[in-house]
Amino acid sequence: xxxxxxxxxxxxxxxxxxxxxxxxxxxxxxxxxxxxxxxxxxxxxxxxxxxxxxxxxxxxxxxxxxxxxxxxxxxxxxxxxxxxxxxxxxxxxxxxxxxxxxxxxxxxxxxxxxxxxxxxxxxxxxxxxxxxxxxxxxxxxxxxxxxxxxxxxxxxxxxxxxxxxxxxxxxxxxxxxxxxxxxxxxxxxxxxxxxxxxxxxxxxxxxxxxxxxxxxxxxxxxxxxxxxxxxxxxxxxxxxxxxxxxxxxxxxxxxxxxxxxxxxxxxxxxxxxxxxxxxx
Numbered sequence: 001x002x003x004x005x006x007x008x009x010x011x012x013x014x015x016x017x018x019x020x021x022x023x024x025x026x027x028x029x030x031x032x033x034x035x036x037x038x039x040x041x042x043x044x045x046x047x048x049x050x051x052x053x054x055x056x057x058x059x060x061x062x063x064x065x066x067x068x069x070x071x072x073x074x075x076x077x078x079x080x081x082x083x084x085x086x087x088x089x090x091x092x093x094x095x096x097x098x099x100x101x102x103x104x105x106x107x108x109x110x111x112x113x114x115x116x117x118x119x120x121x122x123x124x125x126x127x128x129x130x131x132x133x134x135x136x137x138x139x140x141x142x143x144x145x146x147x148x149x150x151x152x153x154x155x156x157x158x159x160x161x162x163x164x165x166x167x168x169x170x171x172x173x174x175x176x177x178x179x180x181x182x183x184x185x186x187x188x189x190x191x192x193x194x195x196x197x198x199x200x201x202x203x204x205x206x207x208x209x210x211x212x213x214x215x216x217x218x219x220x221x222x223x224x225x226x227x228x229x230x231x232x233x234x235x236x237x238x239x240x241x242x243x244x245x246x247x248x249x250x251x252x253x254x255x256x257x258x259x260x261x262x263x264x265x266x267x268x269x270x271x272x273x274x275x276x277x278x279x280x
Contacts, residue, residue, distance in 0.1 A: 026090045026118045032060040035092035059272065063169050063200050064092070066250040066274045070198045071099040073243070073254065073276065074164045075107065080196060082163045083109040084153070086141050086187075087170030089118060096166065101129035108133045110153050114140040141170065142178050144186040162194035169272065171236075172202045172225040180226075184236050188279060195279045197240060200250055200272045202227045233273040240277035247275040 023045035027038040031046035038046075049056050074080040081104055085096050088111040097109040111134070113119055119136050128134035135156040139147040147153070157163060165187055171180045188197060202225045234247050245253060250272040 026115060029060055030090040030092050032057040033064055033092045034061075035090065037090050037092065062251045063272055065256075066200055066253055066272075067096060067166070067168050067198075068094060068099050069254050069256060070166070070274075070276050071096055072103065074196055074198065075100045075103040078164075078196060078278070080162055080164045081107045082157050082161060083107065083166060084157065084163050085109065085111050085166045085168070086113075086139075086147075087167065087173075088113045088136075097128060097132070097134045101132050105129040105131040108156050109135070110156050111136045112139040112141075112147060112150075112153070114138065141167075141183060142174065144183050144190075148187070148190050159190060160192060162196070163191050164196040164198060165191060167197070167199040169200045169202070171199065172227060174226065176226065181235060188240075191279060193279055196276060197237065197279070198274075198276045199236060200274045201233045201236070202272055203229070228273075230273055233275070237275060237277040240279055243276040243278065247273055250274040 020039040021041055023041045027042040028046045028049060030036075031038045031043050032049070071083075074083075083096060083100060088096075096111075097107070100107045100109060106129075109128075109132070111119075113136075116138060119138050133156055135152050137147075137150050137152050139150055139153075141147065148159075167184070171184070174180050174183070184197070184199075188195070230247060237247065253274045253276075
């Protein structure tokens, strides 16, 4: 039986000012997903965002639906029991660990984000299954070596055993001076054979000029995404064994036709590419 202290989802953390009077990008995304971890300022910004980007909610929901399908595959079919989720965002249910631990309750998940407001919400709302463990760390994807050496990460995950690295709609927001391929490669080198990479990435059909119509207070925290072609997204999986159907538009990756957020949705805007691959 796990010790009581192992069941705790996080250690006490200093309070974080959530600034409910101003919109926050992660909470606006929560609004687009139909979540409840948001405030009137976030909902107002979401309405203005939808006026500028009418497909924003559809894209967000398709991205989240892919995460759920990938998590189910990784847990139920691939047998993964450890997950490292980078750029976690607000914990809109069902979250990664909820999907995973519903299948395998003893699974361990580490969420990492560089935004203290995101982590404050995560620590308040995420509750691990008592047989598993869920940890939350403040870490910056731009500095993978520091992230991998995080004490709480290493207390939670055994990096000698397979880990699923999930990068869901995060790489295209990295600063232009950072090389996302090098960052992903560095993270994968630290993981053993049998580990997996799951990611989504915005296509090169995305129109960044539309972001100029997003509310200024929100736009200040949302840089233009570094959109890429399918071949460019494929490069993230170099040297890995792609899981069928390979790199696909997110809603076409193993779609669940009985659930919302899949190919049944009418969607003509620029999609996200998605893929899952195994490290041999």
